[in-house]
Amino acid sequence: MRDPFKYIFIWPAFLVVLMVGLFPLIYSLTVSFMSMRLVPPRPPRFVGLENYVDLLASDRFWDTIGTTLFVVIVSVTIQYVVGFAVALALHAKVPGERLFRVVFLFPMLMAPIAVALVGRMLFHSTVGPVNHFFTFLGFPNLPFLTDADWAIATIIAVEVWQWTPFVILLMLAGLQSLPQDVYEAADLENASAWQKFWGITFPMLLPVSAAVVFIRIIEAFKIMDTVFVLTGGGPGTSTETLTLFAYQEGFKKFNLGYTSALSFLFLLTVILFGIVYLVLIRPQVEKRI
Amino acid sequence: MAGVSLTNISKAYGDVTVIDGLDLSIEDKEFVVLVGPSGCGKTTTLRMIGGLEVVTGGTVMIGDRDVTTLRPGLRNCSMVFQNYALYPHMSVRDNITYGMKVRGVDRAEMDRHVADAARILGLEPYLDRRPKHLSGGQRQRVAIGRAIVRNPDVFLFDEPLSNLDAKLRIEMRTEIKNLHRRLEATMVYVTHDQVEAMTMADRVVVMNQGVIEQAAEPITLYETPANMFVAAFIGAPSMNFLKATVAGGEGGLAVVLSDGTRLPIPAGRHARFGKLDGRPVVFGIRPEHMADGAQGPAVMQAMPTAIEPLGPHTLVVGHASSGEPLTAQVDAHTAAAPDRAMPITCMMEKMHLFDPDTGQAH
Numbered sequence: 001m002r003d004p005f006k007y008i009f010i011w012p013a014f015l016v017v018l019m020v021g022l023f024p025l026i027y028s029l030t031v032s033f034m035s036m037r038l039v040p041p042r043p044p045r046f047v048g049l050e051n052y053v054d055l056l057a058s059d060r061f062w063d064t065i066g067t068t069l070f071v072v073i074v075s076v077t078i079q080y081v082v083g084f085a086v087a088l089a090l091h092a093k094v095p096g097e098r099l100f101r102v103v104f105l106f107p108m109l110m111a112p113i114a115v116a117l118v119g120r121m122l123f124h125s126t127v128g129p130v131n132h133f134f135t136f137l138g139f140p141n142l143p144f145l146t147d148a149d150w151a152i153a154t155i156i157a158v159e160v161w162q163w164t165p166f167v168i169l170l171m172l173a174g175l176q177s178l179p180q181d182v183y184e185a186a187d188l189e190n191a192s193a194w195q196k197f198w199g200i201t202f203p204m205l206l207p208v209s210a211a212v213v214f215i216r217i218i219e220a221f222k223i224m225d226t227v228f229v230l231t232g233g234g235p236g237t238s239t240e241t242l243t244l245f246a247y248q249e250g251f252k253k254f255n256l257g258y259t260s261a262l263s264f265l266f267l268l269t270v271i272l273f274g275i276v277y278l279v280l281i282r283p284q285v286e287k288r289i
Numbered sequence: 290m291a292g293v294s295l296t297n298i299s300k301a302y303g304d305v306t307v308i309d310g311l312d313l314s315i316e317d318k319e320f321v322v323l324v325g326p327s328g329c330g331k332t333t334t335l336r337m338i339g340g341l342e343v344v345t346g347g348t349v350m351i352g353d354r355d356v357t358t359l360r361p362g363l364r365n366c367s368m369v370f371q372n373y374a375l376y377p378h379m380s381v382r383d384n385i386t387y388g389m390k391v392r393g394v395d396r397a398e399m400d401r402h403v404a405d406a407a408r409i410l411g412l413e414p415y416l417d418r419r420p421k422h423l424s425g426g427q428r429q430r431v432a433i434g435r436a437i438v439r440n441p442d443v444f445l446f447d448e449p450l451s452n453l454d455a456k457l458r459i460e461m462r463t464e465i466k467n468l469h470r471r472l473e474a475t476m477v478y479v480t481h482d483q484v485e486a487m488t489m490a491d492r493v494v495v496m497n498q499g500v501i502e503q504a505a506e507p508i509t510l511y512e513t514p515a516n517m518f519v520a521a522f523i524g525a526p527s528m529n530f531l532k533a534t535v536a537g538g539e540g541g542l543a544v545v546l547s548d549g550t551r552l553p554i555p556a557g558r559h560a561r562f563g564k565l566d567g568r569p570v571v572f573g574i575r576p577e578h579m580a581d582g583a584q585g586p587a588v589m590q591a592m593p594t595a596i597e598p599l600g601p602h603t604l605v606v607g608h609a610s611s612g613e614p615l616t617a618q619v620d621a622h623t624a625a626a627p628d629r630a631m632p633i634t635c636m637m638e639k640m641h642l643f644d645p646d647t648g649q650a651h
Contacts, residue, residue, distance in 0.1 A: 184370070
């Protein structure tokens with residue numbers, strides 16, 4: 001505190017953060033209290049909380065929240081369960097484990113847009129190989145992308161396919177960091193594989209699990225490319241997520257004030273969900289570290 | 290409780306054989322310490338008893354049960370690990386009861402066992418703490434507590450005191466020894482510390498390169514080592530070894546060092562060493578069996594390079610006039626000084642002679 005010279009070193013970094021991080025955020029917050037349209041161009045007009053009130057009164061907004069939450073909760077749950085299971089299998093040194101380890105990471109290394117395009121081809125109602133396969137087995141042609149329920153399920157399937165490798169990678173790293181001797185101690189106690197998993201592995205990896213799930217929740221909320229390419233939010237708006245809703249309002253209708261308000265409500269939703277998650281998980285994690 | 294019997298045990302990792310044809314019999318209620326340098330196979334042997342390593346060949350018996358192919362949990366062994374191997378997410382109580390929970394022991398019995406173990410090991414105030422809130426010594430007690438409640442046939446200790454500081458190590462050494470007396474259990478204990486081995490064991494097994502060099506009571510190892518390895522390993526500072534020849538002649542039987550120094554062998558030992566007349570030997574003498582100055586007939590010259598006062602006595606570290614390294618334990622108030630030649634008297638009734646080719650004691 002007595003040496004002002006040190007602040008000279010902090011200010012450049014602080015200014016950069018201010019410019020690239022905080023300024024757009026503050027500008028966007030300001031815009032969210034205005035009516036600002038690019039098409040047709042109108043002078044910005046302060047409207048107070050009108051954009052927020054309109055949004056909160058809109059059924060479409062609540063539908064997109066519901067869709068987003070559903071995709072987030074279901075896809076992250078499946079990613080965690082499948083990812084942890086595969087990590088356990090890889091950690092148990094199954095034959096060909098090195099090859100699997102690399103192959104399982106491929107989907108994560110691909111651009112989401114490419115994954116979504118592949119998904120669209122695979123699940124195409126007439127030319128998609130998935131439907132060919134089902135037809136071959138005697139099932140009727142399934143409306144993977146044209147029926148609301150099937151479309152949501154397909155989006156979740158593609159999300160799971162792409163992001164489970166992330167869970168595998170981190171859980172495997174967690175498993176490899178666990179001490180071996182506690183398992184030997186459990187072996188001497190004649191603990192079964194399930195008892196060792198439930199009594200030792202799972203609780204010891206809970207901090208890693210909590211972090212992995214948290215990262216995936218935040219990322220899953222931002223789902224955009226997959227939905228955009230697979231269904232475009234349809235049929236109707238049945239698979240429209242918050243990001244896609246914002247995109248439609250901002251880049252189709254150029255309704256910037258409304259979109260900014262939507263973005264901030266989106267931010268609030270993510271923060272709220274994140275806080276609830278952390279409040280629930282923290283006591284469990286703290287009990288074990 | 291039960292004894293342990295290892296018959297013709299071998300262990301190989303791929304092409305590398307670390308233990309080959311090891312035989313060891315441990316009596317019921319015996320405290321046996323396996324000791325040796327790093328990589329000698331002592332921990333592997335212990336782990337093979339516990340089933341944590343699969344034997345490549347041979348038979349492991351615990352009591353009258355052949356456990357060679359049984360998995361660890363069915364051998365009824367408890368093990369205390371070097372790094373404690375406590376479950377970090379569990380309290381002390383849960384750590385101790387984990388095995389009982391796994392086996393489905395009822396709550397009341399678990400509580401009774403925990404109370405007993407906590408009382409014996411002084412863990413009562415810490416039962417609800419987690420391992421990270423305990424000191425090294427307390428963690429080791431928890432690990433021992435976990436072993437006790439199992440009521441095993443054999444206790445296995447894998448260098449359990451290595452991570453403790455010197456003072457705590459001495460305290461825990463005594464505690465484990467008292468525990469053995471109280472539980473009257475069969476205990477197999479691995480250490481690389483020969484002092485730990487000597488102070489705790491009923492019987493010490495000295496191992497080297499996967500082979501048992503000698504298995505005997507501590508005092509036997511010290512007084513009549515079977516070979517140069519055991520002689521050098523047991524005792525601190527280590528025994529001195531000097532090339533020599535046994536020669537008869539006018540002054541009677543004597544050890545003649547390579548520089549010509551003649552150290553007469555006492556008459557009482559002529560019968561034992563007389564047959565070596567004229568043969569080359571390795572003359573072994575412990576530092577504590579040497580004295581400052583010329584106090585008898587067996588005197589050799591030493592050139593000190595360092596003087597190490599230890600309080601009760603002083604170590605003179607240097608070399609003999611033949612150039613071979615030499616350490617002598619002399620009076621605390623010795624006048625010895627570095628680089629000033631001094632006479633050293635050898636207590637020849639305590640000396641050892643070894644075959645220079647095989648290293649075996651004569």
